[in-house]
Amino acid sequence: MNLRQRDRINPHLDLDTVDAAADLMALNMGPQHPSTHGVLRIKLFLDGEVIIKAVPYPGYLHRGVEKLCERLTCVQLTPIFDKHDYVAPMTNEQALNIALERMLGVEVPRRARYMRTILAELQRLASHLLWLGTFTLDIGGTIGGGASLMMYTFREREPILDVFEMLTGARFHYNTHQVGGNRHDIPDGWAAAVKTCMDQLAARMPEYEEQCVTNSVFLMRTKGIGVIETPLALELGLTGPNLRASGVDLDLRRDAPFHAYDEIKVNVAVSNGCDTHARFEVRIAEMYESIRIVRELIDNVPEGPICSLKPVRTVNQIKLPEGKQMYTAIETPRGELGTWLIGGGAEKGACPYRLKIRPPSLHAMAALPYALVGHTVSDVVAVLGSLDPIMGEVDR
Amino acid sequence: MMGPVDPALRDALAKQFPDVFAAEGDLDPNGVVVPAELHVALAKTLKESFGFTLYVSVIATNFPTSDGETYEVATVLRNPTTAQPFWWRVRLGADPQLATLYPLFAGADWQEREQFDLLGVNFVDHPDMRRLMLSEDWEGFPLRKSYAIDTPHTPWR
Amino acid sequence: MIPNPWLNGLVVGGAVLAVLMTLGALASWWERKFSARLQGRVGTTILGPWGILQPFADAAKMIQKEDLIPRDADRVLFYIAPLFPVTLVLGLAAVIPFAGYWADGVWHGAAMVADVDVGVLFVLALSGLMVFPLWMAGWASNNKYSLLAAMRAVAQGVSYEIPMVLAALVPVIASGKLSVTGVIAWQAEHGWIVARLPVVGFLAFVLFYLTSLAEANRIPFDIPEAESELVGGVITEYTGIKSGLFILSEYLHTLVASAVATGMFLGGGHVPGLAGLPIWAQVVISLAAMWFKTLALFVSIYWIRWSWYRFRSDQLMELCWRYLVPGGLGLVASTAVAVSLGWV
Numbered sequence: 001m002n003l004r005q006r007d008r009i010n011p012h013l014d015l016d017t018v019d020a021a022a023d024l025m026a027l028n029m030g031p032q033h034p035s036t037h038g039v040l041r042i043k044l045f046l047d048g049e050v051i052i053k054a055v056p057y058p059g060y061l062h063r064g065v066e067k068l069c070e071r072l073t074c075v076q077l078t079p080i081f082d083k084h085d086y087v088a089p090m091t092n093e094q095a096l097n098i099a100l101e102r103m104l105g106v107e108v109p110r111r112a113r114y115m116r117t118i119l120a121e122l123q124r125l126a127s128h129l130l131w132l133g134t135f136t137l138d139i140g141g142t143i144g145g146g147a148s149l150m151m152y153t154f155r156e157r158e159p160i161l162d163v164f165e166m167l168t169g170a171r172f173h174y175n176t177h178q179v180g181g182n183r184h185d186i187p188d189g190w191a192a193a194v195k196t197c198m199d200q201l202a203a204r205m206p207e208y209e210e211q212c213v214t215n216s217v218f219l220m221r222t223k224g225i226g227v228i229e230t231p232l233a234l235e236l237g238l239t240g241p242n243l244r245a246s247g248v249d250l251d252l253r254r255d256a257p258f259h260a261y262d263e264i265k266v267n268v269a270v271s272n273g274c275d276t277h278a279r280f281e282v283r284i285a286e287m288y289e290s291i292r293i294v295r296e297l298i299d300n301v302p303e304g305p306i307c308s309l310k311p312v313r314t315v316n317q318i319k320l321p322e323g324k325q326m327y328t329a330i331e332t333p334r335g336e337l338g339t340w341l342i343g344g345g346a347e348k349g350a351c352p353y354r355l356k357i358r359p360p361s362l363h364a365m366a367a368l369p370y371a372l373v374g375h376t377v378s379d380v381v382a383v384l385g386s387l388d389p390i391m392g393e394v395d396r
Numbered sequence: 397m398m399g400p401v402d403p404a405l406r407d408a409l410a411k412q413f414p415d416v417f418a419a420e421g422d423l424d425p426n427g428v429v430v431p432a433e434l435h436v437a438l439a440k441t442l443k444e445s446f447g448f449t450l451y452v453s454v455i456a457t458n459f460p461t462s463d464g465e466t467y468e469v470a471t472v473l474r475n476p477t478t479a480q481p482f483w484w485r486v487r488l489g490a491d492p493q494l495a496t497l498y499p500l501f502a503g504a505d506w507q508e509r510e511q512f513d514l515l516g517v518n519f520v521d522h523p524d525m526r527r528l529m530l531s532e533d534w535e536g537f538p539l540r541k542s543y544a545i546d547t548p549h550t551p552w553r
Numbered sequence: 554m555i556p557n558p559w560l561n562g563l564v565v566g567g568a569v570l571a572v573l574m575t576l577g578a579l580a581s582w583w584e585r586k587f588s589a590r591l592q593g594r595v596g597t598t599i600l601g602p603w604g605i606l607q608p609f610a611d612a613a614k615m616i617q618k619e620d621l622i623p624r625d626a627d628r629v630l631f632y633i634a635p636l637f638p639v640t641l642v643l644g645l646a647a648v649i650p651f652a653g654y655w656a657d658g659v660w661h662g663a664a665m666v667a668d669v670d671v672g673v674l675f676v677l678a679l680s681g682l683m684v685f686p687l688w689m690a691g692w693a694s695n696n697k698y699s700l701l702a703a704m705r706a707v708a709q710g711v712s713y714e715i716p717m718v719l720a721a722l723v724p725v726i727a728s729g730k731l732s733v734t735g736v737i738a739w740q741a742e743h744g745w746i747v748a749r750l751p752v753v754g755f756l757a758f759v760l761f762y763l764t765s766l767a768e769a770n771r772i773p774f775d776i777p778e779a780e781s782e783l784v785g786g787v788i789t790e791y792t793g794i795k796s797g798l799f800i801l802s803e804y805l806h807t808l809v810a811s812a813v814a815t816g817m818f819l820g821g822g823h824v825p826g827l828a829g830l831p832i833w834a835q836v837v838i839s840l841a842a843m844w845f846k847t848l849a850l851f852v853s854i855y856w857i858r859w860s861w862y863r864f865r866s867d868q869l870m871e872l873c874w875r876y877l878v879p880g881g882l883g884l885v886a887s888t889a890v891a892v893s894l895g896w897v
Contacts, residue, residue, distance in 0.1 A: 011505070067538050068545075136862070144862070145861040147859075217862040232502060235500075235501045237453070250476045255478075255479030325470070327453070329481070340453065342457060358452065363507075366503055377701065378779065381782050395529060
């Protein structure tokens with residue numbers, strides 16, 4: 001049977017062309033399944049345990065956010081954006097507010113840009129810690145070694161959320177960004193708390209890394225699994241760690257700087273492995289890099305105002321120009337989170353006319369039909385975990 | 397971001413697509429409007445000759461007008477070497493039909509399905525033009541401006 | 554010790570049953586506390602001191618739970634499948650002498666339900682049967698996850714049976730006995746297998762230990778359960794006390810497999826310096842020694858479980874057929890050579 005097309009897996013394989021003797025079994029993995037990271041359904045066509053065709057069905061978490069965006073004003077949108085990627089709300093807010101600022105041509109004060117950079121890197125750490133825990137949970141078992149590492153990573157994530165709580169008063173869904181800057185200024189003792197948290201994490205990270213890379217079963221389960229070749233990764237629009245694990249040296253933090261990234265050096269981790277283990281390596285390296293950036297910036301936050309516009313008083317105080325449209329993207333923990341924003345919507349332009357969110361996770365999910373074929377049911381959870389999808393962001 | 401496009405790129409594109417790209421001045425920051433029949437050719441040129449190999453997104457938008465409806469489909473590509481994005485728009489009529497980019501970019505598969513799902517833009521020759529997010533029997537296209545936000549629907553079971 | 558086999562079976566069997574069932578329940582509590590300590594948690598604390606009564610509350614809850622049967626399930630098989638694992642595991646325990654004593658210069662087994670002449674064979678046969686209830690449950694559930702898990706369980710059980718038999722052959726060849734008591738008596742006289750047969754004895758012990766892990770479906774060999782892939786494996790569709798029986802049987806299997814490994818390789822209840830003591834003292838000390846060794850193995854199994862990851866099923870098969878089976882054959886051959894040359 002010919003599973004491949006144009007030198008790669010054919011995701012639209014006609015099952016009638018498959019050898020009838022193979023006697024395929026259709027297995028619905030999800031929408032209720034312990035390891036699908038939310039409500040994803042993957043229909044697997046199995047020959048024994050080997051996957052012949054995989055058809056993912058996203059959409060179980062579709063909440064019509066883009067329609068909602070056309071009815072809410074720019075000021076009201078920030079808390080909505082918190083809820084797409086519920087593992088990294090901070091960077092989601094930033095993606096929206098940067099898009100609005102670029103369209104309006106608003107300058108952000110230097111202090112706010114530094115704060116945003118620190119928050120983005122802390123959020124990247126929190127997000128990657130959660131990813132590491134759930135990834136090993138998938139490979140190692142809910143009742144087993146994987147759960148042990150998950151407990152540790154959740155313990156490490158806690159101080160980061162505490163730091164966010166000190167700043168914004170919320171452990172999640174912060175609503176701390178606004179057009180022109182930030183809403184909450186740094187409280188007393190915050191820098192010390194961040195440094196303590198980073199010291200703790202920096203001391204413990206090598207242990208967690210070692211627990212994975214010195215474990216032969218972990219290596220057997222990840223190496224050579226779920227290969228996404230470089231051209232395919234580019235075509236699919238994989239971004240962030242997934243793209244860098246496929247050997248493309250592209251990081252918007254360095255290549256199209258936003259926040260204060262143009263003032264600091266960002267070392268980008270790239271791997272040519274293209275497989276599950278490469279994605280693991282890239283994310284681990286990014287965590288070390290994030291710790292370094294936070295430590296570098298936390299003592300150097302410049303003084304000054306944190307917002308260049310007057311604070312939010314009414315919901316429709318920000319009006320978008322009509323007839324202007326643009327694409328803006330920033331690098332979130334999962335990759336390129338872009339927004340296509342068209343100004344001049346309802347409420348005399350206070351709402352966007354159209355706001356299309358470009359979620360990195362959706363593109364990562366689109367890689368599944370290619371990455372899974374030829375592997376077994378056990379590998380589905382490893383590949384899915386390594387792509388780090390957040391279903392809230394996939395479905396919106 | 398898009399800002400003033402690299403002049404070398406603009407000139408090269410102006411040679412290949414003289415009707416669309418002017419050789420002088422900045423390109424439209426909102427995205428150059430390209431005729432529908434040049435859509436695939438432009439994407440192919442950008443991918444193969446100018447290194448825009450990273451498929452970023454496709455965005456369809458519904459514009460109700462006094463005499464019917466128009467649609468705009470914007471496509472965003474990125475050059476992974478320079479990190480430079482490039483986007484263009486295609487204007488479509490009341491019955492939006494546009495050639496698919498799936499043969500060029502595998503990622504167009506799901507993205508075009510999503511735009512079909514939410515706006516009803518039909519991508520011709522797409523191998524699998526089904527709804528992506530909503531259930532198969534959903535009526536209407538939610539992101540069209542004529543679709544009221546409180547349109548009733550039967551719960552999906 | 555009790556001359557009448559019927560009376561012996563009743564008294565000792567009852568005692569072994571009671572002890573094993575209690576230990577099986579306590580094992581689940583202990584595992585929760587142990588894993589909690591490994592992960593920086595506290596574990597159960599509420600019911601009884603250190604939450605030790607939790608397993609009994611769990612059992613009471615499981616008995617009360619609604620008994621769901623999937624539509625189109627094979628009802629007969631679905632009902633009887635959970636009965637077998639516990640029964641088989643308890644049957645395994647019948648031929649293990651949990652204590653022993655010196656009399657007339659010979660080591661005698663004590664606290665055993667039945668001194669079967671072919672005890673080792675009996676143990677291997679019963680553990681070979683363990684795949685049947687899993688297959689019955691997986692097939693009867695009418696669930697694809699259960700079916701896949703059952704397929705994996707059978708493949709794994711049948712494959713790992715072979716290296717297990719090979720590993721068990723090493724003490725059998727060395728001692729020339731097929732009863733567990735005989736093997737232990739030989740070890741009491743000549744030294745424990747792990748020490749008496751340098752390298753080979755230890756490797757055979759490791760092989761037996763690994764295959765016991767696989768037979769008891771513990772990480773890294775818990776492919777049939779694989780809850781992050783196959784939801785709940787064969788017990789996906791089981792509710793209440795039926796799933797409880799499966800879970801209990803896993804704890805019991807780990808305990809009994811540890812006891813068998815202790816008997817076959819670690820000298821059972823034998824510890825040096827027993828000879829000359831009164832018989833009752835020997836029995837008490839050897840009973841304690843047997844349980845100490847068994848529980849030490851048991852702890853190590855759970856330690857591995859909570860710190861290792863899981864193989865994939867094809868990697869598991871590869872490990873078995875490419876490494877363990879040839880290794881086991883090599884061990885058997887070298888033991889045979891050693892015995893025939895009179896080195897042992």
